[in-house]
Amino acid sequence: MNGRFHLLLPSASSLSGRIDALWWTMVCLCGAVAIGVFVVMWAFCIRYRKGRQIDRTLSHSTTPIELTWTLAPLVIFVGVFGWSLFLYAREESPPKDAQTIYVVAKQWMWKVQHPGGQREINQLHVPLDVSIRLTMTSQDVIHSFYVPAFRVKQDVLPGRYTQLWFAATQLGTFPLFCTQYCGLDHSRMGGQVIVMRPQDYASWLRDNGGSATLAAHGAALFRSLGCSGCHGTEASVHAPDLDGIYGRRVYLADGSDVTADDAYIRDSILLPDKQVVAGYAPIMPSFQGQVNEDGLLALIAYLKSTRAPPVNATESTQNGHH
């Protein structure tokens, strides 16, 4: 793939075919209009050039034509917009069963973390025909994750999580580029996405497995950073129970409520006073500077893996979350 020029970009994801359909339709439509206008311009220039004897009396009613070429483009544009709307909605909604892989961008490399603990730099191994959701953040400036062959792109911001999803439909190696200017080596911040058959992917995971899954790594951090000191079942401090919190509705002190997603958990760790839970005092300290982006993702993975205790369980039968 690298080094060989193809006029037609490979269409290697589940949506790239549909995006290409819209693309080529637009190219043909715009091309047709452009050619039409050029032909008419040339025709008029030749037909009505100075020195040529021809009838030049003007008709004075121009409004019908003007309205036509006001409304016709409007209708066409709205049609294109509608088509794009459905496609875009699809692009922005990962399937519920999408597997999450975490990406941390920093000047000037991509750090990829699989849930099983496998880590990669500037490379992303994915299985064929499986929906993959990338949850991404940056350690410094804004970057952008771009795989031309999949037609996907998403800016990666510091201080928050952004996501993109795709399902690769072709085996092979496809270039990955950073496409938001991020400083000196922006143009060298690239890599590859390697699509493998599911069996090959499974063996790759085995061969490259880290010593612990991401969630296990997060559990260790939960202990070592002292989170369990307040949020554990034995804690004397009054702090919210975090078992099964991921995806739950959380009620805040100012009366509003939010869903506990990646961003909420990250903010709670770094900026705890931003969204204080109802019924609790804002005494949680910030862990800014004590945990890096990789660690935050591990903690999130850990919290995702916990399950809420059964409603009527007593303390002795509750599942410990360690």
Add this chain to the structure above:
Amino acid sequence: MNAMNASVSEIESLRERGLLEKQFDDPVQQREAATLGMWVFLSTEIVFFGVLFASYAICRILYPQGFAAASRETDMLMGTIETAVLLTSSSLIALGVRAIKLEQRKTAVWLLAGTAALGTTFLVMHGFEYYREYTEQLIPGLNFARGGPYARAIELFFCLYYFITGFHSLHVLAGVCVIAGLALRVARGSFGSERFTTLELTALYWHLVDIVWIFVYPLLYLVGRSG
């Protein structure tokens, strides 16, 4: 000049006396152009301050409690007195323009001087406010020292506070200088019932400066003080 067309010789005389610029055909056109020019300029000022207010609004939506805590650190008494000072100065300059139109020159001079004096008072009071905030270590980038859960939001609030009030104070200062200069010129007889457009338009500017403050005051000083 009244609405009747001035005659050619009157126009010539106005040009010779430097009262009618050469691009204008008559004094009415000149005054209308100057007025429209001032209104367009004021609309750009509204956009300038609008960006600052928008930034403030967004940050406040993100940190409602932090901003409330920060606002309680401002000096509400000073802010209230400053508001009264500016509002009074606006009425003084409006009365001053009216006085000129009625050829009451001495009254006009006093009113304009009073406006400038009140504007200066406003600036001096702001100076005291800033000094107090300096001693209480509330100046980001210099000596900001606040801890607690809302520290960051308070720092953000005060960034915006200094930018907005500082930017506003620059406008007050410019206005004070111009109004003081105009007071001197009225005393020397440069303006009268036939020539007051400059005063009118300066008053317009001053009213805008006042109106901006009327938004600044509650947004910066009164948040979180209602209970």
Add this chain to the structure above:
Amino acid sequence: MATIDADTVTDAVPRSFLNAEAGLGSWLTTHDHKRIAILYSIGITFFFFLGGIAATLIRLNLLKPSGALLNTETYNKAFTFHGVVMVWFFLIPSIPATLGNFLLPLMIGARDVAFPKLNLVSWYLYVTGGLFTICALLMGGVDTGWTFYTPFSTMFSNSNVFLVIVGVFVTGFSTIFTGLNFIVTIHNLRMPGMSWFKLPLFVWAMYAVSLVMVLATPVLAMTLALIGLERGLGVGVFDPALGGDPLLFQHLFWFYSHPAVYIMILPAMGVASEIIPCFAQRDIFGYRFMVYAMVAIAVIGFLVWGHHMFVAGMSVYAGLVFSILSFLVAVPSAIKVFNWTATLHKGTISFEAPMLYALGFVGLFMLGGMTGLMLAAPALDVPLHDTYFVIAHFHYVMVGGSVMAYLGGIHYWWPKITGKLYSEPLAKFSAILMFCGFNLTFFPQYVLGYEGMPRRYAHYAPQFQVLNVLSSAGASILAISYLLPLFYLGWSLFRGTVAGDNPWNARGLEWQTTSPPPEKNFYKPPVVQQAYAYDRPAP
């Protein structure tokens, strides 16, 4: 014997605004809008070539995938400088400050703009801002890209961001005051009989652009001030580490910068609307629709800024709203393209250089505008954003559009401004060379973008080399076509034939005075007609 008017010919050279007063001092303290226009044109030409040198370095470097000429840091500074200079010191002032300043009072029958002293102040602000920017260059340049995205520009860049910000901030006031001046001039200084719907479309374009300049530029000023604050004090509203929001910067920046691109194109549309009726010797097709279209572009242009941020982390719903509005803003532009084409119908068409530039403008603007439509659809913007496709798109509208129209305008009004005719064969050759060179430079970039080459890349993947070499080859042709006018226009100042009052048999009040005009613009009051009254002889 008839008395000789002291204003008309008493020597071999008639008195005009050019020789009304002599000496550099008289030029630097002038209140004459025509002289101020010429002062601007010197600065604008200078910055055009400065930005062009940066472009030359860029295209030379891109001949090889690993960079042929510059190290990475210098390349990053080159494209930043190219953007900053071309956008703020060339494109935005170009037509309004030169042609607009010169022609606006003439076209409405006035003696000058409403506030001539403010006009001179505007020029000095432009020069001061330019000096700050040149200072920044001399002290090592800036490497943030002309868009100054945070947190890179506030927290990470080690270059002279502050100096450039001050330069752009100061020049922004030049733009604001010019816009203010034009609005009041058009409202108040139209001569008796010159009603709104008799105004030439160039005047309408100046009016629309002035509204945008006046309302959008203050937003840029404050946004840059906030960046300066954050960089200087280390605190601010955009830094995520402090709980600030980098996306807020993008919203504020693009809220100005999208209307800014309409500041760049509306005057060009005004110029084309003057040239095409003249060289087709007929009334513009659909005058009222053309007026409404320009005003619609100015208004809707304020509502579409989010289409620069579809992949930035904005919500999907916001994206859809900005998308439909971006499609809507294309409708008035389409109307204009069709109307210009229809103006050729039943005309009497000749192909002098201004007409070649104007027709080139219509074609290239149309191509650029249509690729803009593709980018307006988020589903297509996702793969194309921040690639060479976007670069090609905006160069088609800004260079193929605005710059061609600017050059067309310079050629069209050159006889009026200087009193001389330039060499028509050389000018025609330049125009055609420019059209060809431009397409060779920028069409391959559409393909590059589709293929996935990102922008702002000092090094690129090897498969992109062929198209890059093609593009650089085109750029060399384009460069020649920009240098040629410098020579033959300059030559015409000394050796050109005398032009006469109306060499093109055009309509419009500026053609009813001498070439060049006297300082007071008109010796006798011009006759007001319907705009583009080509069905009647010139008064």
